[in-house]
Amino acid sequence: MIRRLYLYKDLLLVFIWREFLIRYKQTAIGILWAILQPVSLMLLFSFIFGVVLQTTxxxxxxxxxxxxxxxxxxxxxxxxxxxVTSLSCNFNLVTKIYFPREIIPLSGVAINFIDYLIGLLLYFVMLAIYKVPLTWNFLWLLPLLAMLVVYTTSVCLLLAALNVYYRDVKLATTFIIQFLFFATPVIYSIDAVDNRWKMLLFLNPLTFIVENMRRVTIEGRAIVLWQLGLELLGIIVLYIIIYRIFIRIERAFADVI
Amino acid sequence: MLSEPVINFQTVWKKYSKQQVMNSSLREEFVAMITGKKCRQELSEGEFWALKDISFLVNKGECIGLSGPNGSGKSTILKLISNVTYPTKGTIKVKGRVAPLIELGAGMHPDLTGTENIYMNGTILGLSISEIKQKIDDIVLFSGLDDFINVPVKKYSSGMFLRLAFSIAVHSPADIFLFDEVLAVGDEEFQSRCFERIESIREQEGTILVVSHDYTALERICDRIVTIDHGLVVGGEQ
Structure with missing residues (x-):
């Protein structure tokens, strides 16, 4: 993939830059949107689950x-x-000019990653404010970030490619993302889950990633190595399969879209 | 002039489907991927041949016109050369960088300014960022839009939009240029500048393919003209 994209690295950069410009053009508060969404969700969950429902x-x-x-x-x-819609909405590009098609969904991963990094900065500030002691386990955050990016990329490539063939994918994705939200320990912790269900939840790679991001930063605990190995293997195999499928069906995108 | 073939079509066939939902093609790809066999080459229901047994050669530095009525397969040939789509049967060999001007302004975004769109469209056409930085003054000068270059292109008139797109396209450093119905761009003054530009591309040994149904315009600039009808070469190719 890297070799394939190297020739087109300028195009990828310009695509990222373009998406970034478009996103914040004609907005009043611009880049602040990057943190507004996660911060408002955080406040909402804190209010509902912390204040209203009094869960600890x-x-x-x-x-x-x-x-x-x-x-x-x-x-x-x-x-x-x-x-999901990145390829089908850019059909005027896809049907007219050749470039590696993954550039379009990848530029979406990239701009969301920029937003994510901005959010992470705020997160570190919050850790400092709450006087959370940092340990060396904190460094586990880096491989977790890499896993998150690779897994997200795989999912994005698959969704973008399938939506070229079936627009059902676009409609299904809204629902699937909602579904995955509850299958990912965002508003709960996997520690509180019964062992029977734990294994089922760990089939979702996001469960492992999100849970451990909390664990290594706030709690200062290390990752369970065999879990890491297993999840890492799963994510890599998934990526290889999806990327091969993508390369294969990419040839026909212009005819089908 | 040395006759070195840069584009070589050998018995190229291309089929398209009329159906809206192409579920069969995705299933075929998966079957082909697992069994390692090639995809089916015959026609099935709802499919038709857009190109039938097309063979031709284009030599370096030539200017070829493709003419024919709408839906005869002219644009499909350009798409095959620029690698956007693949032939069902036959082989295509292309040597050198291709500037696909299949449609002007593909990839322009209405919210971005002229300059931003030059970067966007330029990289799509295969220029690197540093090449664009070098050429941006020439591109702006050629388009004659210096007063409007920092205005979002949604505020351009359609003529201005096409002029900007054409200027970006002809400044690409490619070896092979593909023009699809782009000769009708802009006013007379701009058109004559376009013809000059085409001449200078030819002087630099660039290969040009022009698609148009305006036969007289093609005769004016091309070395030879290939006529296509219903996916078949019907004339012009010796």
Whole structure:
């Protein structure tokens, strides 16, 4: 993939830059939108689950707890939502000019990642405000980020390619993303789940990633290595399969779209 | 002039489907992927041949006109050359960088300014960012839009829009240029500049393919004209 994209690296950069410009053109508050969405979700969850329903998840602040979950989730759902229609909406490009088609969904992953990084900065500020002690386990965040990006990319490529053939995918995605939201420990912690259901939830790679992002930053605990190995293997195999399918059916996009 | 073929079509067939939902083609791709066999080459229900057994050669530095009525397969040939789509049967060999001007302004975004769109469209046409930085003054000068270059292109008139698109396109450093019905762009003054530009591309040994149903315009600029009708070469190719 890298070799394929190297020739077109300028095009990818310009695409990212274009999406970034379009996103914040004619907006009043511009880049602030990047943090407005996760912050408002965090406030909402804190209010509903913390104040109204009085649930206690962990022995630390629930604002921190929800923000840690909301950030990777916003990245994933934002990128997936962008990707679904990315190829079918740019049909005037796809049917007229050749370039590696993955550039369009990838630029969506990239701009959502930029937003995510801005959100992460705010997250670090919050960790400092709440005086959370940092440990070396904090460094586990980097492989977790890489896994999140690879998994999100796979999902985006698959959704974008399938939507070229069936517009049902676009309609189904709204529903699937909502479904996945509850299958991902954003508003709960997997620690509170019965062992029978844990294995089922861990089939969703996001469960492992989101849960451990909280664990290594706020709780300062290390990752369980065999779980990491298994999830990593799953994510890589999934990526390879999806990318091969994408390359294969990419040839026909211009005829089908 | 040295006759070195840069585009070589050998018995090229291309089929298209009339159906809206192409579920069969996705299923076929999966079957082909698993069994390792090639996709079905015969026609099935709802499919038709857009190109039938097309063979021709284009030499380096030539200017070829493709003419024929609407739906005869002219644009399909350009799409095959620029690698947007693939032949069902036959082989196509293309040597060199292709500037696909299949339709002007593909990839322009209405909310972006002229300059931003030059970067966008330029990279789509295969220029690198540094090449665009070098050429941006020439592109703006050629388009004659210096007063409007920082205005979002949604505020352009359609003539201005096409002029900008054409200026970007002809500044591409490609070896092969594909023009699809773009000769009717702009006013007379701009048109004559376009013809000059085509001449200068030819002087630099660039290969040009022009698609148009305006036969007289083609005669004015092309070395030879290939006529196509219903996916068949009907004349002009010796």
């Amino acid at each position: 998840q962990k022995n630390y602040s629930y604002t921190l707890f929800y923000f840690a979950g909301v950030l990777p989730w916003t990245f994933f759902s934002g990128a997936a939502n962008f990707a």
